Amino acid sequence: MSKVRIYTLAKDLGVENHKMLEILDGLGVSYKSVSSTIEEDTVELIKEILAEEAAAAAAQPAQAETSSQRATPAPSSGAQAPSAPPSSQGAGAQTAVTEAPAATATADEVPHRAPVVTIMGHVDHGKTSLLDYIRKTKVAAKEAGGITQHVGAFEAKTSKGRIVFIDTPGHEAFTTIRARGANVADIAIIVIAADDSLMPQTREAIAHAQAAKVPMIVAINKIDLPQADPEKVKTDLTQLNLVPEEYGGDLVVVPVSAKTGEGVEDLLEYISLTAEIEDLRADPKGKFSGVIIEGKVDKQAGVLATVMVQEGTLHVGDFLVVGENYGKIKAMTDSAGARIKEAGPSTPVQILGFSTVPASGEKVQSAKNEHAAREVIATRVDVRRDEENARNRRRGPRTLEDIMGPVGELRTVNLILRADTQGSVEAIQGILARKESEDININVMLAGIGAPTEGDVLLASTAGAQILCFSVTPSAGVAKVAESKGVEIKAYRIIYEMIDEVDRLIKGNIEPVFEQQYLGRAEVRMVIRHPKSGNIAGSYITDGMFKRNAKAKVTRGKEVVYEGTVVGLKRFKDDVREVQQGYECGINLDWEGVMEGDIIEASEMVEVTQG
Numbered sequence: 001m002s003k004v005r006i007y008t009l010a011k012d013l014g015v016e017n018h019k020m021l022e023i024l025d026g027l028g029v030s031y032k033s034v035s036s037t038i039e040e041d042t043v044e045l046i047k048e049i050l051a052e053e054a055a056a057a058a059a060q061p062a063q064a065e066t067s068s069q070r071a072t073p074a075p076s077s078g079a080q081a082p083s084a085p086p087s088s089q090g091a092g093a094q095t096a097v098t099e100a101p102a103a104t105a106t107a108d109e110v111p112h113r114a115p116v117v118t119i120m121g122h123v124d125h126g127k128t129s130l131l132d133y134i135r136k137t138k139v140a141a142k143e144a145g146g147i148t149q150h151v152g153a154f155e156a157k158t159s160k161g162r163i164v165f166i167d168t169p170g171h172e173a174f175t176t177i178r179a180r181g182a183n184v185a186d187i188a189i190i191v192i193a194a195d196d197s198l199m200p201q202t203r204e205a206i207a208h209a210q211a212a213k214v215p216m217i218v219a220i221n222k223i224d225l226p227q228a229d230p231e232k233v234k235t236d237l238t239q240l241n242l243v244p245e246e247y248g249g250d251l252v253v254v255p256v257s258a259k260t261g262e263g264v265e266d267l268l269e270y271i272s273l274t275a276e277i278e279d280l281r282a283d284p285k286g287k288f289s290g291v292i293i294e295g296k297v298d299k300q301a302g303v304l305a306t307v308m309v310q311e312g313t314l315h316v317g318d319f320l321v322v323g324e325n326y327g328k329i330k331a332m333t334d335s336a337g338a339r340i341k342e343a344g345p346s347t348p349v350q351i352l353g354f355s356t357v358p359a360s361g362e363k364v365q366s367a368k369n370e371h372a373a374r375e376v377i378a379t380r381v382d383v384r385r386d387e388e389n390a391r392n393r394r395r396g397p398r399t400l401e402d403i404m405g406p407v408g409e410l411r412t413v414n415l416i417l418r419a420d421t422q423g424s425v426e427a428i429q430g431i432l433a434r435k436e437s438e439d440i441n442i443n444v445m446l447a448g449i450g451a452p453t454e455g456d457v458l459l460a461s462t463a464g465a466q467i468l469c470f471s472v473t474p475s476a477g478v479a480k481v482a483e484s485k486g487v488e489i490k491a492y493r494i495i496y497e498m499i500d501e502v503d504r505l506i507k508g509n510i511e512p513v514f515e516q517q518y519l520g521r522a523e524v525r526m527v528i529r530h531p532k533s534g535n536i537a538g539s540y541i542t543d544g545m546f547k548r549n550a551k552a553k554v555t556r557g558k559e560v561v562y563e564g565t566v567v568g569l570k571r572f573k574d575d576v577r578e579v580q581q582g583y584e585c586g587i588n589l590d591w592e593g594v595m596e597g598d599i600i601e602a603s604e605m606v607e608v609t610q611g
C-alpha cells in the first residue's frame with residue numbers, strides 16, 4: 001500500500017470522515033477533500049493517534065460514556081448518518097422520520113439529516129435517465145411499482161443512508177425554488193455527456209449551482225458509448241476554473257453510465273461523502289419549516305402539494321401557511337405513495353389539504369391552529385400592501401446599493417453576459433477583467449451565446465445581477481419576466497457602450513463625497529414679525545444668491561450666532577425659491593433670534609464627482 005484515500009481509510013478504521021480530517025489538520029497534512037490520497041507514513045501516524053485516543057478514553061470510563069461520539073465506533077458505513085437516533089426521537093418515530101440508527105448524536109445535539117440532491121445539465125445529457133436508473137435500483141421494488149406517482153422528489157435508500165433526489169431535472173426547478181428565496185438542494189449533480197462535453201446549459205447549470213453556493217459533483221455520463229471522451233470533459237472543465245481532483249483541484253468528477261449503471265454506486269457514495277462534509281443537520285423536534293417542491297390539481301383528490309420538510313416534523317392535522325393561503329393536512333403520503341402520519345427533516349411528502357395550488361419554491365410554515373394561521377396571513381397581506389405602495393411611490397431604476405450591496409466594502413458587480421458569438425463574449429470578458437480593482441470585483445456569473453433566457457432572469461433576480469446583452473435582445477416573454485422580477489436587461493450593439501455602462505456601475509460604486517459650497521451673503525436690515533412664520537429677516541442680498549433650503553450661518557460682529565437652514569424666502573408677499581444679488585427679500589430661518597445688522601451666509605452641500 002503506498003497511498004490511501006482518506007475516506008477509504010476512515011471506513012477501514014471505523015472513524016467518521018470528519019474525525020479523519022480533524023486529525024489531518026492537526027498533523028498539518030494538506031488535502032482537498034476526503035477523496036484525496038495520503039501517504040503511508042501519515043496513515044501510520046493516524047493509527048497511532050487513534051490508538052492513543054482509544055487508550056485515553058478507556059482510562060477515563062466516566063467521560064467515555066458521555067462522549068458517545070468518540071467511544072462508539074461509527075457504523076460500517078461511516079458516512080451519512082441521516083436521521084435522529086431512536087433515543088432522541090421518542091416513541092412516535094416512524095418510517096418517514098427514522099432511519100437506520102445513526103451512531104453519534106448526543107441528547108442535545110441536532111441530528112444529521114439526509115442530503116437533498118438536484119440534477120442539472122444540458123438537454124439530452126441524461127438527467128432523466130440517471131434519475132430513472134437511481135429510482136429503479138434504489139427505491140424498494142414494491143414502492144417503485146405501479147401506484148408511484150411523480151411527486152417532484154424521491155428517496156433513494158443506499159448503503160450509506162438515505163439520499164433525497166429532486167426529480168424535476170434541469171435548473172428551471174432549481175432556480176424557480178431559489179427565486180422565491182428558498183434553497184432546497186444541498187448538492188448539485190451536473191450531468192455532462194461524455195460524447196458532447198460542456199454545452200451552454202452545462203455552463204448555466206454550473207453558474208446556478210455556484211450562485212447558490214451549493215457543492216457540485218460532476219457526473220460524466222454515457223461513458224458506455226464508444227465515442228465517449230471523459231478526459232476531454234475534464235480538460236474543458238478546467239477552462240471554467242473547475243479543476244477535477246485528479247488534476248489537483250477539488251472538483252469531484254464521477255464517470256457514469258445511466259444506461260449500464262456503471263459508476264452510479266460511486267456517484268451515490270460521493271454524494272454521501274459530500275453530505276457528510278457539509279454536516280447537514282436538522283432538528284425533528286424543532287419548529288417546522290419546509291418548501292413547496294411542486295403543486296398540482298388531481299382530478300380525483302383535489303389540490304396536492306409536495307412539501308420538502310426542512311426542519312421539524314409534520315403531522316397529519318397540522319395547519320400550514322403558504323404565502324397568503326393556509327390548509328390543514330388531511331392526508332400525507334411519502335414519495336413512494338405510502339400513507340404516513342408524520343414526516344421529519346429531508347422528507348418529501350405529498351399533502352392533501354390545501355384549497356389553492358401552491359407554487360414551487362414557496363416557503364411553508366406551520367401554525368398552531370386555524371386562528372393563528374389566519375393571523376399570519378393577515379400580517380403577510382399587510383406587509384405586501386405596504387411594499388406595493390412603497391414600490392409604486394419609488395418606481396424607477398434600482399439603486400446601486402440594490403445591485404452591489406452596502407457602501408464601503410469590497411463590492412461585487414454581478415453580471416450576466418449574453419452575446420452573439422463566442423468571440424464577442426471573450427472580448428467583453430477580457431475588457432471587464434481589466435476593470436477589476438481592489439474595491440470592485442466584477443463577477444460574470446454566466447457568459448453565454450444567444451438571447452437571454454428566463455433562467456438568466458431568475459439567476460439575476462436571486463443573485464442581484466444585471467443582464468448585459470451584446471448584439472442580442474431578449475424575447476418579449478423574457479423581457480416581461482424580467483420586468484416583473486425587477487431585473488434590468490440592457491442591450492447594446494457597440495461593445496464600448498456596454499463597457500461604459502459597466503464603468504457607470506463601477507463609478508457609482510464609489511462612495512459619494514459632498515462638499516459645502518458658498519452661495520451668497522445677505523445683510524439683515526430689519527426684522528419683521530410674521531403671525532405664522534415667526535421672525536423674518538428683511539434682508540438685502542449683497543453677494544451671490546440665496547436659495548430655499550440652503551444652509552444658513554448668521555454672524556453678529558465677529559461671532560457666529562447661529563447655524564441652520566433657510567426655511568423660506570419671500571419677495572414682497574410671495575414665496576420664492578431663489579433671490580439674486582442686489583435684491584431685497586425676506587429670509588425665514590428655523591430660528592427666532594435674528595437681529596438687524598446680522599450677516600447671513602448661505603451655502604449648500606453638493607456632491608463632487610471623483611476621479
Ligand SMILES: Nc1nc2c(ncn2[C@@H]2O[C@H](COP(=O)(O)OP(=O)(O)OP(=O)(O)O)[C@@H](O)[C@H]2O)c(=O)[nH]1
Nearest residue numbers: 122123124125126127128129221222223257258259
Ligand atoms: N448510451 C447511453 N445513452 C444514454 C445514457 N444516458 C442517457 N442516454 C440517452 O440519451 C438520451 C437523452 O437522455 P435523457 O435522460 O432524456 O436526457 P435529459 O438530460 O434528461 O434530457 P432532457 O430532459 O431533454 O433535458 C436518451 O436517448 C437516453 O436514452 C447513457 O449513459 N448511455
